[in-house]
Amino acid sequence: MARDYPLTGGEPPLQLTRRDFTAGLVSGSFAAPALLGMTRKAPQRIEGGFVFEDQERGHKLRDHAQFPAPQRTVKVPVVIVGGGIAGLSAAWWLQKRSFKDFVLLELADRAGGNARWGENGVTAFPWAAHYLPVPGKRATLVRELCTELGLLKDGVWDERWLCHSQQERLFINGHWQEGIEPQSGMAREDFDQFRHFAERMKAMRETGAFRVPSEDGAAHQTTGTRDLDNITFGEWMRREGLYSPYLRWYLDYCTRDDYGAAAGRVSAWAGVHYFASREPDEKGPLTWPEGNGWIARRLIGRLSAHIQTGSMVHHIRPNGHRWQVYTEGVLYDAEAVIFAAPMLLASWMIEPQPPAWPVPYAPWLVANLTLEHWPKEDDSEPAWDNVVYDSPTLGYVVATHQNLGRQPNRTVWTFYWALAGGAPADMRRVLLGGDWNYWRERILADLERVHPDIRDCVSRIDINRIGHAMPSPVPGSMFHPERIRRATPQGTLVYAHSDLSALPLFEEAQHRGVTAAQHVLRLVGRG
Amino acid sequence: MAVALFLSVLLIAACGLVYELIAGALASYLLGDSVFQFSTIIGSYLFAMGIGSWLSRFLDRALVSRFIAIELMVGLVGGFSSTLLFFAFASTGGFRFLLYLVVILLGVLVGLEIPLLMRILQERFNFKELVSNVLTFDYLGALGASLIFPLFVVPRMGLVRGAMAFGLLNALVALWSTWLFRRHLPHASPQRAACFGVLALLVAGFVYGQKITDTADATLYADEVILARTTPYQRIVLTKWKDDYRLHLNAHLQFSSKDEYRYHEALVHPGLASLAGAKHALVLGGGDGLAVREMLKYPSLESITLVDLDPAMTELFRTHPLLTKLNANALNSPRVRVVNADAFPWLEQSNDTFDFVVADFPDPNNYSLGKLFTTAFYRLLKQHVSANGLIVVQATSPMFARQSYWCIVETLKRAGFRAWPYHAYVPAFGEWGFVLAGDRDWRPPGQLPAGLRYLDAKTLPALFDFAPDMGPVPAEPNRLNDQSLVRYYEKEWREIIH
């Protein structure tokens, strides 16, 4: 792919910039020039660090490290492992059916998983998932939840949480344009190619094979659609004769944004799914200052009696017809287990060990930048999502965008970067190899291209490095027998996680959670 | 005798300073950036005075007649300096060049005056006394001029006639010198004749100064800026042209004092006069207090809450004498409560209901302002309007931004209101649009408050008729997630400008 930036070896080494050098002079022993008023105003000091660093705990699980023996045993009919959207949705469904005998075990201090959020004196902000596409008429489960949360009333979406204008803008050819699909600088041929692509997607949508949740399209798969999973999206574009650099950039941006991987790496089936699966009946998406944390927060509120945070499950062993679920303090003895933690953990934790999980994970970096004031802009207003053409990053989302009033002086930007420039394992090494200073410089250098005065605005950069952030649906993922096996509920240990769909989406997480809950209710005679 | 001599020192010093101030003020008016203009003009002027003082060494003979000649030249150049510069600004590209040329020429001439005068006087006084007295009167003159200039010259005479007046003073000093120094002037008649000639010219200039100012004003200057303030939210500029005051926010005209009564009567009365029992009213935006002034004409109104973002704006219209005169001191009325807040979040947290609401926001030329014209905003507003209440929205021009106007009407309808669109002609803006909205039926008021200048009960219903070129056009409602209005507005105004 033309858009790819060099692999590991190509990562520029961390260099002392001239700015750092002068800054050193000013603050260090050579303060004289500053005293004489000769240097420019010192740039804003930027604080921050890494947050949620739990790679170590993950490695302990992987390496089957010794954990202290639990001090007590709790007998409970149903245990849910993991409190992301899938685990919370399973719990939501159990509760809706008035089933109360379950606990949800969450490793972190707070449930939410990839819908986790943070808050500072300025605003709440997301730590990963930040929006929910407006669910179409067919997405009944998501609509049911939205109705409960007051987002949907009598079939009408509440404007309050639909993303406000201006939704998106793209920095291209030296200026901002409205919308992320490139317009500026495109030749007629490029427009023709966009049109051709749109027509192809319309035809794909009509097959019914691409649905959200993806399971709904299963019955409509044909050899034609199945074959898409044998090639990459990049290869599919070549076969379709789609060569416009603008279109290719756009499609690659979309796969990096949704799957954390370049178009040249993801399955064509998944690439098509992104464009052919949705039929929104409203201009969206739905979004909140804290992103999908807004939903997680409300689910947690309803389910708090069942949620045990700070409870890392390290082993799940069969014991007759029951399951023993081990945490560091407590052993849970359960009739049924809903495994709603990431799929790669299953082979490390569950006995007997299931076959290896076939879908690779993409590494991501998410940074929240606190700004004391906005960068200067002459001819454009900040949008919700702000993207730079030809940048390896995905741009930034403004956490205060949904404010009803004017934008406040201080704000938070959530900066997204799927490290999609090479093989995931290599990119993970890059991600974990750089220290905070390194990533701060990379982030600022990326933003500086469009906001030259960004360093004067930012006071804090907190960085979340997520090594195994989301499934990257590479060719072969969608119809892999192990994926289908785990995705089909059977027995007393059922899986529930967005990974099962190989598509990192809220709707998939919810669908998997609810499906697992329905299965478990049948097991315990309540279904 | 001695006093008379030193008095002329005082006068010429005052004249010298006034020319400098005139050049500075004029450059600031015309070019802006007053700090830069004053600094460079004072600098070049003082430097030129230095040149003049240095040149004085080359004058050895006939000092008195040279002094008189110099005085006359200062009078002429200084007296006509502002006239010359105004016309230069209007008609040539070389304004800056001419500005500094005049400043330097005047500086050189003024720089010659004092050294020459001291040498003329040196035989009459001892040196110590002479230096002391001359410099004392020189500085006294400067003080006088610096006070008289802003307090009297600029407000009363203006820059053109002010300069002429001080030119006259120079010429009079010259004339007087022909008597004072007659010992040194055996043949004074030609000098006196020259003095009278210059005086005649300057008197003519002074008399016709008003005419000159008018032509100069008309050809060049944008109206005089009498107040300019940059707040965290906007730039507030008040200009004056003759007796017309105009308020600009971020360079957009808000009102002209000549015809704002049309706008504000049309904004308030069709709605409020039709509500017999209205007790509580709300004004959103409109920190100028002009809508409030109209509302205070209803004794039955118990409270008016004004919500405006910018404290600087409401403060100005509560305290500035010109502006409180304009709004009849409305913002200081005990019935009025001023809240400085952002309207949308303020409304969201408020529990109050109102019988009449005026939404008088700036035109929706960006997404941030566009939010205040959305279905979401109007729905929220609806929760704060009493059952029989009405709201009125300033809705841009149905003539110049026709689709934008009908988009606002459509948006109100989508928010669940019944809407009655109407318009009024306001010369400063052209044809302007409003929308009255409410839940129940609305009938034009049978009676209006006394003393209105534009509206009466007979002609009011006609405002609700739209000529075919302003009539309804289809438009998408403006919503938070799809601000059609900002797109329409931008497109329509762009078409007008190009």
Ligand SMILES: Cc1cc2nc3c(=O)[nH]c(=O)nc-3n(C[C@H](O)[C@H](O)[C@H](O)COP(=O)(O)OP(=O)(O)OC[C@H]3O[C@@H](n4cnc5c(N)ncnc54)[C@H](O)[C@@H]3O)c2cc1C
């Ligand atoms: C950077 C990023 C941005 C995204 N943006 C969007 C978006 O905008 N919209 C969207 O729809 N989707 C987005 N996603 C996808 C997102 O992952 C899903 O929407 C959804 O939140 C996944 O929920 P889940 O429950 O399947 O998985 P997870 O969120 O991974 O939940 C798993 C949970 O299990 C817990 N857990 C793990 N191990 C253990 C253990 N041993 N014991 C106990 N608990 C354990 C974890 O702490 C976590 O809470 C994004 C993902 C990432 C990484």
